[in-house]
Amino acid sequence: MTSSATTGTPLLEIDDLAIAYRTGDHDQRVVHGVSFRIEPGEVVALVGESGSGKTTTAQAVLGLLAGNGRVERGAIRLNGTDIAHWPQRRLDTIRGAVVSLIPQDPGSSLNPVRTIGAQLAEVFQLHKRGDRKAIQAKVLDLLTRVGLTPAEMRARQYPHELSGGMKQRVLIAIAVALNPALIVADEPTSALDVTVQRRILDLIDELRRENGTAVLLVTHDLGVAADRADRLVVLQGGRIQEQGPVKEVLAAPRSAYTRRLLSDAPSLNKPRLQRVAPGVDKDFAIVVEGLTQDFPVAGGGAKSFRALDGVSFKVRRGSTHAIVGESGSGKTTAVRSVVGFLKPTAGRIVIDGVDLTTLKGEALRQFRKRIQLVYQNPYGSLDPKQTVYRIIEEPLLNFEPIPAADRDRKVRDMMRRVGLPEGFLGRHPRALSGGQRQRVAIARALVLDPRVLVLDEAVSALDVTVQAQILALLDELQKALGLTYLFVSHDLAVVQQISDTVSVMHKGRQVDGGAIETVFVRPDSDYTRELIDAIPGRNMLVLASPAISLQG
Amino acid sequence: MSSRETSESELGVLDEGSGELRPSWATRLRRVPISLALSWFVVAVVLTWAAIPPFFTGYSGTEGVPGEQLRAPSLEHVLGTDGLGRDVYARIVYGARHSLTGAFVAVTVGLLLGTLLGLVAGSRGGWLDAVIMRLVDSLLAVPSLLLSLSIIVLLGFGTINVAIAVGAVAVARFARLARSEVMRVRRSEYVEAAFGSGGTFWAVLWRHVLPNSLTSVIALAALQFGSAILAISTLGFLGYGAPPPTPEWGLLIAEGRNYLSRAWWLTAAPGIVVVLVVLAVDRISKSIQRTAP
Numbered sequence: 001m002t003s004s005a006t007t008g009t010p011l012l013e014i015d016d017l018a019i020a021y022r023t024g025d026h027d028q029r030v031v032h033g034v035s036f037r038i039e040p041g042e043v044v045a046l047v048g049e050s051g052s053g054k055t056t057t058a059q060a061v062l063g064l065l066a067g068n069g070r071v072e073r074g075a076i077r078l079n080g081t082d083i084a085h086w087p088q089r090r091l092d093t094i095r096g097a098v099v100s101l102i103p104q105d106p107g108s109s110l111n112p113v114r115t116i117g118a119q120l121a122e123v124f125q126l127h128k129r130g131d132r133k134a135i136q137a138k139v140l141d142l143l144t145r146v147g148l149t150p151a152e153m154r155a156r157q158y159p160h161e162l163s164g165g166m167k168q169r170v171l172i173a174i175a176v177a178l179n180p181a182l183i184v185a186d187e188p189t190s191a192l193d194v195t196v197q198r199r200i201l202d203l204i205d206e207l208r209r210e211n212g213t214a215v216l217l218v219t220h221d222l223g224v225a226a227d228r229a230d231r232l233v234v235l236q237g238g239r240i241q242e243q244g245p246v247k248e249v250l251a252a253p254r255s256a257y258t259r260r261l262l263s264d265a266p267s268l269n270k271p272r273l274q275r276v277a278p279g280v281d282k283d284f285a286i287v288v289e290g291l292t293q294d295f296p297v298a299g300g301g302a303k304s305f306r307a308l309d310g311v312s313f314k315v316r317r318g319s320t321h322a323i324v325g326e327s328g329s330g331k332t333t334a335v336r337s338v339v340g341f342l343k344p345t346a347g348r349i350v351i352d353g354v355d356l357t358t359l360k361g362e363a364l365r366q367f368r369k370r371i372q373l374v375y376q377n378p379y380g381s382l383d384p385k386q387t388v389y390r391i392i393e394e395p396l397l398n399f400e401p402i403p404a405a406d407r408d409r410k411v412r413d414m415m416r417r418v419g420l421p422e423g424f425l426g427r428h429p430r431a432l433s434g435g436q437r438q439r440v441a442i443a444r445a446l447v448l449d450p451r452v453l454v455l456d457e458a459v460s461a462l463d464v465t466v467q468a469q470i471l472a473l474l475d476e477l478q479k480a481l482g483l484t485y486l487f488v489s490h491d492l493a494v495v496q497q498i499s500d501t502v503s504v505m506h507k508g509r510q511v512d513g514g515a516i517e518t519v520f521v522r523p524d525s526d527y528t529r530e531l532i533d534a535i536p537g538r539n540m541l542v543l544a545s546p547a548i549s550l551q552g
Numbered sequence: 553m554s555s556r557e558t559s560e561s562e563l564g565v566l567d568e569g570s571g572e573l574r575p576s577w578a579t580r581l582r583r584v585p586i587s588l589a590l591s592w593f594v595v596a597v598v599l600t601w602a603a604i605p606p607f608f609t610g611y612s613g614t615e616g617v618p619g620e621q622l623r624a625p626s627l628e629h630v631l632g633t634d635g636l637g638r639d640v641y642a643r644i645v646y647g648a649r650h651s652l653t654g655a656f657v658a659v660t661v662g663l664l665l666g667t668l669l670g671l672v673a674g675s676r677g678g679w680l681d682a683v684i685m686r687l688v689d690s691l692l693a694v695p696s697l698l699l700s701l702s703i704i705v706l707l708g709f710g711t712i713n714v715a716i717a718v719g720a721v722a723v724a725r726f727a728r729l730a731r732s733e734v735m736r737v738r739r740s741e742y743v744e745a746a747f748g749s750g751g752t753f754w755a756v757l758w759r760h761v762l763p764n765s766l767t768s769v770i771a772l773a774a775l776q777f778g779s780a781i782l783a784i785s786t787l788g789f790l791g792y793g794a795p796p797p798t799p800e801w802g803l804l805i806a807e808g809r810n811y812l813s814r815a816w817w818l819t820a821a822p823g824i825v826v827v828l829v830v831l832a833v834d835r836i837s838k839s840i841q842r843t844a845p
Contacts (some may be wrong), residue, residue: 368640368750375741377741381741381742383742383746384757385760394749441745
């Protein structure tokens with residue numbers, strides 16, 4: 001049963017599928033009559049924002065709905081057989097063998113106390129394929145095929161000894177082990193850096209071509225879908241907005257929602273949000289010179305790890321400087337030094353004319369008024385016990401006493417500026433969406449009237465439409481308040497849209513830097529070139545706007 | 553800006569919060585499990601015993617009636633009488649005040665002292681943390697009964713001294729829990745953000761660390777309340793608590809011991825009351841724990 005031999009019957013046919021979750025006393029329907037099909041060997045991308053029902057649909061295909069989830073109506077036909085109401089035990093016989101899953105989070109999808117080899121072997125044992133020796137040979141072969149070499153060594157390693165990309169390779173190996181007819185890949189690369197993402201997607205592509213496996217690719221990233229899929233299914237609010245061949249959907253989207261997704265998706269050919277008139281040449285809000293940061297290695301005695309090595313950049317007042325790089329490149333360390341949470345080992349950081357590295361104690365605390373940080377994750381950076389009002393008001397309580405009436409006015413003024421209704425002031429963060437929380441975080445950062453705002457991956461956790469809204473808000477605030485931004489991101493497309501200058505970081509060093517046009521069109525380093533090449537969505541650009549060519 | 557906002561609400565994002573509106577009191581009350589409701593009932597009854605004992609019984613808690621010795625439970629004496637003709641039910645009702653006050657004092661001592669130590673250790677760190685936690689470890693290393701006994705020997709006998717001794721034993725537990733909660737909260741981004749917006753150490757501690765780490769500590773307090781009743785009763789039973797004729801629950805059980813073969817109700821009745829109260833408090837503690845993040 002390796003591939004569908006029948007002609008005419010699709011491999012997977014989802015017909016008018018409706019799924020509801022039971023919460024409390026009532027059913028909340030999240031998928032409303034979704035229908036689509038996947039032919040053998042085809043890649044179909046299920047695209048949508050969070051809450052669109054794409055993951056729920058994918059889970060239903062595998063029979064892995066959460067305990068309170070239920071298929072209300074419709075059919076899931078695999079090779080013509082409806083499996084929507086099969087009991088779990090019966091589904092066990094096809095899971096792994098006919099349909100398999102590449103899960104989203106490689107960090108938590110592997111058993112931390114068993115070796116990679118044992119976890120791979122388990123797939124064969126569960127489906128009773130061969131004796132111990134034969135299984136061992138198959139495991140080594142699989143590890144080699146997914147590029148984990150030397151296979152003998154990798155088989156003996158534990159998950160914590162592997163990087164995120166390598167763990168994802170193990171999960172892919174588990175998914176393809178029994179040559180299934182269909183692989184469901186649920187955001188397989190969302191947690192990975194772009195260069196790793198490209199290699200992983202290439203690997204899935206390659207294995208798919210070798211075996212003629214069909215792939216249901218669940219993703220929020222239209223760029224990834226455009227590059228890798230044959231057909232697109234666009235979901236919103238549990239309903240299909242549009243489906244069809246990738247080329248047709250991108251070249252001539254029929255639904256308004258798809259058009260908005262396309263226009264909100266950050267990409268390299270987008271016009272920049274802003275053109276800041278270059279101020280006086282010597283007027284720098286941030287000057288970083290030779291910033292070096294060492295961390296002691298745990299258990300390493302006097303040894304230390306150099307996270308930052310001689311990083312220098314200058315940011316003109318009222319402009320935006322971006323720091324880009326992959327995880328481990330040192331960009332977060334750089335930011336933490338610039339806002340004064342870390343004492344640099346060497347180097348100078350001058351913010352608004354004040355050398356931050358010489359400050360400590362009360363002077364450092366007073367200095368914090370001038371520079372504020374907005375975090376990546378608005379779920380962790382707001383105190384769950386405080387109301388929105390208390391959150392925004394708090395910074396005002398830390399300095400010279402301000403009369404309550406003035407504070408109240410400032411808080412309400414800030415709410416208006418970030419585009420939140422005053423009715424939200426009494427709410428707790430848990431009653432807000434991700435985008436709304438990030439607006440609250442921005443309001444808290446701006447209430448002290450700082451000169452510099454540091455944004456640490458501040459839009460990375462948000463859906464593209466919300467992301468576009470927050471970027472527009474930041475742009476508006478910069479113009480209105482004359483703010484200087486230090487914008488940290490791994491997403492070059494977003495960076496290109498909002499920044500004037502950029503530093504590209506790699507392994508603690510700045511490998512490229514300068515005006516955004518220069519760096520993106522004529523990168524100095526191979527690394528920057530690789531980073532730009534790895535950005536997904538090339539296909540989308542070519543198809544959606546054939547006149548513009550990316551090759552610079 | 554306004555057009556941006558409407559687009560967000562079109563996506564259904566703005567409406568996300570409305571689903572979390574608090575249900576009405578009536579619906580919330582109906583969702584309370586029966587065991588939890590019963591537990592609150594038991595605690596409420598015992599608390600009113602402690603507050604207004606004469607309301608529940610016409611008999612005295614300390615004065616016996618001559619000629620009424622060792623009567624089995626009957627309509628006249630619901631739980632029988634003891635060797636001096638005192639009504640057992642009356643003694644349990646009057647004893648509630650002694651036992652509960654003791655437990656309350658014990659928990660308060662443990663909660664305040666333990667949370668303070670844990671808060672200081674967790675938020676200051678460094679050598680102070682090391683010193684405090686080693687002290688706490690040595691407290692935990694000594695068997696709790698032995699520790700209580702030594703403290704009572706130092707302080708002298710009596711209900712309040714017993715309570716303080718029991719509370720001192722609980723200090724170690726509270727300190728450990730408070731410290732781990734404080735460390736968890738301190739690592740969170742909102743605490744760093746509070747420092748980043750110019751918050752002083754004490755302001756951040758008061759506004760963020762304390763409120764966010766207290767839920768678990770309060771759940772432990774409820775749990776310790778049950779253990780404290782047991783511990784105080786144990787010490788009363790051993791004769792280290794209130795002197796007779798105080799109707800303390802542990803003492804009641806101890807006094808009944810001599811009559812165990814002839815008058816089972818002397819030990820069984822107060823014993824069952826202690827068990828019920830401890831179970832009820834444990835159940836309530838568990839429900840508080842569940843609301844913790």
